[in-house]
Amino acid sequence: MRLVTVAGPPSCGKTSVLSRACGLLAAQGVRTAVIKFDCLQTRDADAYAAAGITAVAALSGGLCPDHFFATNLEEAWDWATGTGAECCVIETAGLCNRCSPHLRGALALCVVDNLMGIDAPEKIGPMLRLADMVLVTKGDLVSQAEREVYRHRIRQMNGRALIRHINGLTGQGCQELATVLSRAPDIATVTDMRLRFAMPAAVCSYCLSETRIGARYQKGNVRKAEFAAVPTRDPEGEAAYAAGGEDEARGANGPDGPDGPNEAGGAPMTSATATNTPATADTARPATGDAPALRTLTVLAGHDKSGRAEQADVTFRPGEVTALLGPTGSGKSRFLYDIESLADADTPSGRRILLDDAVPDADRRFALQGRLVAQLTQNMNFVLDMRVLPFIRMHAESRAVPDPEATARAVLAAANDLAGEPFADDAQLTQLSGGQSRALMIADAALLSWSPVLLIDEIENAGVDKRRALDLLLRSDKIVVIATHDPVLALSADRRLVFEHGAVRSVLRRTTEEARLLAHVAAMEDQLSDIRAQLRRGEPVA
Incomplete structure (x- = not known):
């Protein structure tokens, strides 16, 4: 057994x-x-x-x-x-x-x-x-x-x-x-x-049901602490590991x-x-070597909620931005989960994932699990009790970058460029606003994260400059997938996947006419942004 x-x-x-x-x-x-x-x-x-x-x-x-x-x-x-x-x-x-x-x-x-x-x-x-x-x-x-x-x-x-x-x-x-x-x-x-x-040799009077406090009641294996200093490690425990x-x-x-x-x-x-x-590769290399190299990722067509076949396969390449569109429940999240889990006809959609035009074998599928896709959603918040710069520096060190301090400061500068209100490098992660948190997550994902596929969920509601964020992500040479309802982001993407009833209904490339329309819609949005800024400053809007 x-x-x-x-x-x-x-x-x-x-x-x-x-x-x-x-x-x-x-x-x-x-x-x-x-x-x-x-x-x-x-x-x-x-x-x-x-x-x-x-x-x-x-x-x-x-x-x-x-x-x-x-x-x-x-x-x-x-x-x-x-x-x-x-x-x-x-x-x-x-x-x-x-x-x-x-x-x-x-x-x-x-x-x-x-x-x-x-x-x-x-x-x-x-x-x-x-x-x-x-x-x-x-x-x-x-x-x-x-x-x-x-x-x-x-x-x-x-x-x-x-x-x-x-x-x-x-x-x-x-x-x-x-x-x-x-x-x-x-x-x-x-x-x-x-x-x-070996388990601890904990045989003392309290192990044998003693309840009274005091040295005279303490028998057996008793250890006294030294309170003159505050140790960060147990010296006996470390010695036990060494031995x-x-x-x-x-x-x-x-x-x-x-x-x-x-x-x-x-x-x-x-x-x-x-x-x-x-x-081996997973256990000993610095994190920079853990970055999965990926030329193409292909989603082979599955079926919709009624069992009808999807219309086409979809291939993603680094440096490309794809927008996912469709009403709630239309299948966008399932599509993303299929990518993240490297589906092999073993999910409800029946889709299969190819990496560089090949089905990943069991070893590669398992090794990439949890590292292929980085997700940034509206519901994510920082939970670690650390200050911003030390946290980003630690992330840079985990990636074995040559200059962690300079890299961390570059990430911080990029985040402040996206955020509506800049924040200091000694700010607590947990004290950042929702928009500041998302700005830092986006900058970090673009400049430091090892995952070659990046999912952004409704970046338009993150409280950041979405077009600057998109430009930053494009420079990261990742496969970028954005679930959005925003017309500017949808038209900015290289292509759009439209979902219906759990499947990809159509794949649309941006046309020349849409590119011209994008400039018009972006100008309208800039005007709305100016009005929003005036209202935030308490100024009358003319």
Whole structure:
């Protein structure tokens, strides 16, 4: 039976992504059993059952849930074996950030979310540092820049894991996760397996139900803090990592290194399986090398909501701007999701995506997931508690640009050129207005983001100079797709895709007459902008 351990902080979305991925496995005929180790209460087993997945919960009560996991692993394995499962997934609470349930020879996953803060990857500890794969949730709630910076921080803590963005609600990345689970190492028994990292030696009087405060009540393994200084790291914990470095390096890669057999006897696995992976393109290169090179992206025609075939394929090229038009519910969002997920006739539209005129194989499809498309929407806001310039500089450093400081200042200058009200380089990200946030997101996406495809959702409502924004994006040599209702933006695009009933109804190139009309409409808009500016300044409008 295949064995997978999944750890992560509470409420980061572990159950959501696992239930979706295990459901996809069940649809393929792969029986999965899930065991949830938690503390006081959990309804997760019911959530798995609702998805048709065999699951059971084990509550540790007053005991550490990870110690509880270790002392009950054999019994959990026997239960999963008795269900006839081919894959056993163990989800643990991961409460103290010091324990880790990961086992040598088994696939180890860590789930974190983009809302946890910039220092969270450093705080989480061995369940992230020793994972084979890190899944990042809630990326749809933050900017593309924050996703990339957060990924960089994870990479600093774990230089060998695969990092993937995933969404258990929409299903983004869950098919690829199901593939990873199905290819985890096959294990005969958990008896005599070893943890990747020793758990804390926490045996003191308070572990044995002592409630009184005072030195005379403290017995056993007691450690006193030094309050003369404020440490940023636990020196004993860092020493433990250093002392266990050799064991960490082996991990699921086995005693022979990343290309050798794992301790469970399984063969080395490809990048699509997330374990036994050497430090390759995804894990060791600076972020600038992660930028997917793309000459063309083609969407092969699918069908509309009634099953009728779409009329034509659509090919996108860098430096091109395409406008998506159509009423709400006409299929624009589905079209964009098909691009982002690299659809392979496995979405409701039946579309397939070609990259450089070829269907991406499983490895490339999985490697590009979450990095092909950068999205900027009206609902995105910055959530990281950082000042503007240090944040952009950190993003530049993650891209290994030659001069991060100069690049960050260029992004800031471009953002202030777009914003209605300039902002200082020491402004807090979370204090920026909606228009300032969107201006910074657009400038960052144009000048720093690695994604070759950029989606802008209704830039006309973002509170920025939309024509300057479009000019900036055009200079970035990306494939730019704009969902819009604005006539100036629609006419400024190289072409327009018109949607109806879930499908592309027509593809229109800008005509010479439309180019002349654009100049007229833009002049009218300039006049409206002047009136708007007068009203904002409190001036009478003549």
